[in-house]
Amino acid sequence: MQTVEANVRHSLEIGGVSTDKLVEEYGTPLMVYDEGMIRRNARAFRSAFESSELDFQVAYASKAFLCKEMARLANEEALSLDVVSGGELYTALEAGFPAARIHFHGNNKSEEELAMALDAEIGCFVVDNFLELEMLHDLASKRNQEVSILLRVTPGVEAHTHEYIMTGQEDSKFGFGLSNGQAETAIQIAARKPQYKLLGIHSHIGSQMFGTEGFDQAIQILTGFVYQMNKKYGLALPVLNVGGGFGVRYTEDDQPLTISEYVTAISESVKKHYTTHELPYPEVWIEPGRSMVAEAGTTLYKVGSKKIIPDLRTYITVDGGMTDNIRPALYQARYQAMLANRPDEDSTELVSVAGKCCESGDMLIWDLMLPPTNYGDILAVFSTGAYGYSMASNYNRIPRPAVVFADKGESRVVIERETYEDLVRKDQ
Incomplete structure (x- = not known):
């Protein structure tokens, strides 16, 4: 799992950038990738094969996560690219990825x-x-x-x-x-x-x-x-x-x-x-797809409402959910998370993390120990870099989040946040 650290302002850092700064600049929900970790993973695959003395190709399985900037990164790291649709192929070509290293x-x-x-x-x-x-x-x-x-x-x-x-x-x-x-x-x-x-x-x-x-x-x-x-x-x-x-x-x-x-x-x-x-x-x-990007990705959410059912369960709700991460509903996938803005506080409250979609199954994490949460706290859910954004949807007409790469203390948007105008752009 990716390493996240508390900085002097007592918030988590991803790629050397504090999560409070990321949220302030880009909003939530926010997908943040540690770009350096992706590059280290790519080099680890290639290095291991070079030691084997076998001829090889390492093709990034783009279904895990793809955008033009990810295709460029794969090219810079001398990877081939595995695509499974015309849309993935088009994205790769638009990014200038060499066609000779694309597998369909x-x-x-x-x-x-x-x-x-x-x-x-x-x-x-x-x-x-x-x-x-x-x-x-x-x-x-x-x-x-x-x-x-x-x-x-x-x-x-x-x-x-x-x-x-x-x-x-x-x-x-x-x-x-x-x-x-x-x-x-x-x-x-x-x-x-x-x-x-x-x-x-x-x-x-x-x-x-x-x-x-x-x-x-x-x-x-x-x-x-x-x-x-x-x-x-x-x-x-x-x-x-x-x-x-x-x-x-x-x-x-x-x-x-x-x-x-x-x-x-x-x-x-x-x-x-x-x-x-x-x-x-x-x-x-x-x-490799998941193993290249999963642990490099963290999703940042803002905590909203809280529902306490005495002697049964405490729900906290975040401003995303199955629209940006359907894996818990689809695969019963499990995640770990913590409060990004209060990482040093003791976790004394057992909660279940619900998404905002109009579905009872929109649950991100069922049982999680956190410090007592407040409206506006930032929840960081780890290892969301694979099959999160790739499987995202606009269910309930919810815009998909922005995606940011962070590395060496700098960050940049690689996919802009969708707007309400984007949601109706194709409507007639």
Whole structure:
């Protein structure tokens, strides 16, 4: 979890900027990212792979959080970029991100999205299904354009995580199944298509993985499949993409490994299983998203009303909620928080933190110890940098918050706060 410190004015600091200054300048709710932490995470992934002596690509999974400035940061840190929609692709291109380092994912890419990516000459398509396998090739043939692809496969590994973020099991909407023969059929089709350059295979087994056993199991299965395809069809398949899913700390109960430990385990697993099958080492691709940005993000809210139900519960309400962080309602996600403007005071009051939306399920934190709260206090909720703003909505016609990057005592807006005028701009 990101380090926040009390300064001489007794408020928390993020990226060297006091939260009272941030709130005064930008208002609330406010998403604040420690930019230095994101950059350190990016460098940690690359450094760990450089130590492994494997060829590699680290692609930031932009679905976790994307704006033009985040795409620029990823480029500056020599990352590739994983996009899953035309909108994410458009954002990356508008930010000047090199198209050759963009990988296009998704289980239902439209013809228009595929054409857009072909026009941009992106680096790789991760093909997810038989319709896309044909549609993408037809479009590429009309352009006489060679296209690099990976095939997404489901290895049948069930990750120990929330069922909504498990993706590698056999019963999944993603990818070609290995055990039912669909992956091999897709390999045969792709290998015959003249416009395709078949780089290899892709797999993603799930998110919030606190161990490495699932990765090792998946890599063992994938390596066996690569070996079979090499022996049967003479295919090299030089790229192995093992996805992302590296765990982060949301509460003290979460005990993720370090970035280096995840990468080292993956690298050693690849070497072990490829050596067993006497295969040359592949270029290993990974796709960290949550682990790149989650702990770097903090959401600042202003405390509003308080409801005390004697002998039952005390609710405090903040000026945001499920519109800027739907994860507690969707995944039963848990967070830690504290009063940013009074970090040194003893926590003596058990409260539940409610959002302002007209939904009983709009609860950010159910049980939290805080100092007795007052109207106008600033609540800092930690580790909100992934899938907060990305999944934000305008439910109840609530504008989405501003997003700020803070680093070395300076801050800047990277996404402006929406206004009421923005809410009706498309209305007729």
